[in-house]
Amino acid sequence: MGILEKAKEIYEIIRKKQNVFIVAHADADGVAGASIFKMMMDELEIEHQIKFVNYLNEEILAEHRNQSLLLVDVGNGNLKEIKKMGLDAVVIDHHMSYEFFKNSLNPFHYGIDGGYEISASGLAHLVVRNLRGYGDIAIIGAIGDLQDRYGLKGWNRFILHESNVNVKRDIRLYGRNKPLYKMLSFSPLIPPFFRNVGATIKFLKSIGIDENKTWNDLKWNEKKKLFSSIVKTMVERGYEMEDIEKLYGEVYEIASHDIREIAASINSMAKYGEYEKAMEICIKKNFDIAKKFLEEHRKNIKNGIKIAREKLNESKSIKYFYAGDKIKDTILGTITGMLIESERIMKPVVGMAENDDKIKVSVRAPKNMNINLSLAIKTAARQLGGKGGGHRMAAGATIPKGYENDFLQIFEAELQSQSVSL
Numbered sequence: 469m470g471i472l473e474k475a476k477e478i479y480e481i482i483r484k485k486q487n488v489f490i491v492a493h494a495d496a497d498g499v500a501g502a503s504i505f506k507m508m509m510d511e512l513e514i515e516h517q518i519k520f521v522n523y524l525n526e527e528i529l530a531e532h533r534n535q536s537l538l539l540v541d542v543g544n545g546n547l548k549e550i551k552k553m554g555l556d557a558v559v560i561d562h563h564m565s566y567e568f569f570k571n572s573l574n575p576f577h578y579g580i581d582g583g584y585e586i587s588a589s590g591l592a593h594l595v596v597r598n599l600r601g602y603g604d605i606a607i608i609g610a611i612g613d614l615q616d617r618y619g620l621k622g623w624n625r626f627i628l629h630e631s632n633v634n635v636k637r638d639i640r641l642y643g644r645n646k647p648l649y650k651m652l653s654f655s656p657l658i659p660p661f662f663r664n665v666g667a668t669i670k671f672l673k674s675i676g677i678d679e680n681k682t683w684n685d686l687k688w689n690e691k692k693k694l695f696s697s698i699v700k701t702m703v704e705r706g707y708e709m710e711d712i713e714k715l716y717g718e719v720y721e722i723a724s725h726d727i728r729e730i731a732a733s734i735n736s737m738a739k740y741g742e743y744e745k746a747m748e749i750c751i752k753k754n755f756d757i758a759k760k761f762l763e764e765h766r767k768n769i770k771n772g773i774k775i776a777r778e779k780l781n782e783s784k785s786i787k788y789f790y791a792g793d794k795i796k797d798t799i800l801g802t803i804t805g806m807l808i809e810s811e812r813i814m815k816p817v818v819g820m821a822e823n824d825d826k827i828k829v830s831v832r833a834p835k836n837m838n839i840n841l842s843l844a845i846k847t848a849a850r851q852l853g854g855k856g857g858g859h860r861m862a863a864g865a866t867i868p869k870g871y872e873n874d875f876l877q878i879f880e881a882e883l884q885s886q887s888v889s890l
């Protein structure tokens with residue numbers, strides 16, 4: 469059986485249900501996938517509810533064990549539990565798993581790499597495409613999952629042909645209709661200009677291009693000149709061909725809106741818990757909401773960095789700030805990471821903010837530091853009755869209120885004991 473046949477089989481299973489509880493991943497792909505199924509169920513008058521989660525675990529599954537579940541962009545990591553619990557579930561997920569489950573549409577069982585050939589919203593489109601095509605939404609999800617890094621390939625290409633997405637070759641940066649100095653300094657793809665407006669303006673002036681013009685305003689020969697100057701700068705700074713090649717290639721647009729921007733704003737909406745709005749962008753194609761939100765998000769980040777910088781304190785081996793309720797806990801990690809870069813901090817930074825009756829902690833380390841934040845934060849949080857974990861260079865925790873100073877002390881001691889044992 470091919471994946472399309474299996475998708476049809478899954479469609480028939482869902483179609484016969486009367487009430488479905490959708491659990492979807494809280495990111496652009498999950499939102500896009502959930503939107504596709506929502507539209508299907510609205511059309512077929514199937515009652516449904518939707519819940520977005522950052523991850524799926526046994527607790528969440530148990531909570532809904534008596535419902536008919538549709539898992540979108542989550543579930544492949546929980547197939548054993550789902551089988552053991554005997555749940556009535558359909559799983560639409562592209563995360564790597566070779567575990568067999570009858571009611572799942574798993575690309576890996578068809579030799580398709582879910583890492584870049586198809587996303588969960590792409591799978592959702594395959595399920596529902598016989599009723600109606602949702603290719604546009606599927607492509608938003610795929611790009612939200614960064615599956616377009618080297619252009620859309622494999623089944624994403626197939627879905628692209630079933631969509632109204634416009635494909636063209638162009639510079640692959642955000643903000644092609646924003647002033648050039650913004651377009652260049654917003655993009656991490658060009659490290660010499662990233663978050664460096666001064667250097668960007670100087671560079672544009674040096675090649676005789678008005679920094680307030682937009683990329684789309686430029687004449688062909690101006691585009692050529694700017695692009696080759698960017699390449700030259702990157703080559704001179706020693707960047708690899710691989711990094712430079714990412715700058716030019718296919719870009720994807722819906723009604724002249726850059727899908728990368730749409731997907732980025734849906735991702736950040738999901739981070740803020742604004743799922744209704746995020747789904748509205750997919751369902752009603754109301755891209756103005758996306759734009760406004762992204763502007764708002766950038767403002768919040770900028771403002772958050774300012775607050776963090778003002779409140780930044782230092783002890784022997786860390787820097788830290790306590791933002792109270794001035795920074796939303798959902799963007800605390802982003803801000804802590806950006807602070808290290810923008811201030812060129814050489815120590816780990818601990819950011820803390822209120823989260824209802826708890827304290828959310830985010831820690832980030834500067835590049836090339838030999839350290840294990842995850843281990844240290846786990847130990848420190850556990851001693852205070854909290855929970856923590858993450859990666860070596862980026863980790864987070866939740867601790868009870870009132871223990872901020874204790875946390876800092878234990879965490880710093882943990883880091884110091886690490887550096888002794890290294």
Ligand SMILES: [Mn+2]
Pocket residue numbers: 497498541562587588613
């Ligand atoms: Mn995904």
